[in-house]
Amino acid sequence: MKLYLASWRTGDSFGELVRMAGPGGRVGVIANALDFIPADEREAYRRKVHDPIAEFRSFGLDAYDLDLCAYFGRPERLLAELERTQLVWATGGNAFLLRRAMRRSGFDALAPGLIWAGRLAYGGWSAGACVAGPDLRGLELMDDPHVLAEGYDPQPVWEGLGLVEAAIVPHYRSDHPEAAAAEATAEWMRVRNLPHRTLRDGDVLIQNGEDLELHAGRI
Template structure:
């Protein structure tokens, strides 16, 4: 699998992103990190539209993949995801995103797709934090007790376990969560937890 991991939105390495996939590649946009009841439908839809249009402007073919449509239907999600060239996972609340991934079986399908060197995973903020071994690094950044889905009422602390360290976005940036990230950095240092930071506009690419 290849990765384009941004602190915020698409970052400053869009040229690299365009080269990671062929023109016409099908990318599913996953917007479930914004499923919190505190996020307005207008905001959720406008962000989705903006990001899908940007992906299309790069020459890709984007579509909305709502993990809610696959709760309890892992085999159906697997069939869908293997038909795609990759996914783009947006920011929001990483704990909510993790719930949606668990309920849909995305976490299991993700582990299977790791063996596909051509498959693409891109995203930012919550979509990047979710790749760590744990969500403890951002416990005081995102609300771990926001449960928009009736099927889950307990916090899931395990991430997708691609990295055995935390990734802290919005570091020293002009972002509303930057102050919380500073505290998260101190907490990681105090607890001797390994981590890396990303400033807004910075991107980590792995191929």
């Protein structure tokens, strides 16, 4: 299994992520965690601040926008797309909105089997990393589970993809607006004895085979 779970964007081990995709690999960028933000604001951010598709393409990868909304109620079409893709990369945003998109599109039923079989690599940062865990309990201290966008079901999905055994808490003790919320989330999980992994910005949890290893970010 190939996993790359980062706290902030691609973290400080981007070369490992590129290797997971393979030379010229096809990368589906899932940005549905941001669907609650108006389209013009998202486009301005993409042009002026950060464009993950352009970042992947600059390393010779065939990156494209994998909008899960286009597959709501069409899981067979999504499966065909995933089978042509080497890596999916889920961006930050609202973890609960992303999880809703994964449920409505069938991603949560289709992708884990491909990932466990080594036919598809999974990567993501912040929200994209959080949904890889067993569930989203406690993460409501960081993300509002009731945030919605057009076409989304109102009921939150609390189950994660189950790709890792511990919950992921990003932005922990980092220079990030959500650092205080991350501290509260980690404490909430600690007092309830819930398995969790805290990540500082720059940190990445990487699995390329059997073991999940922490690659600490540069300080």
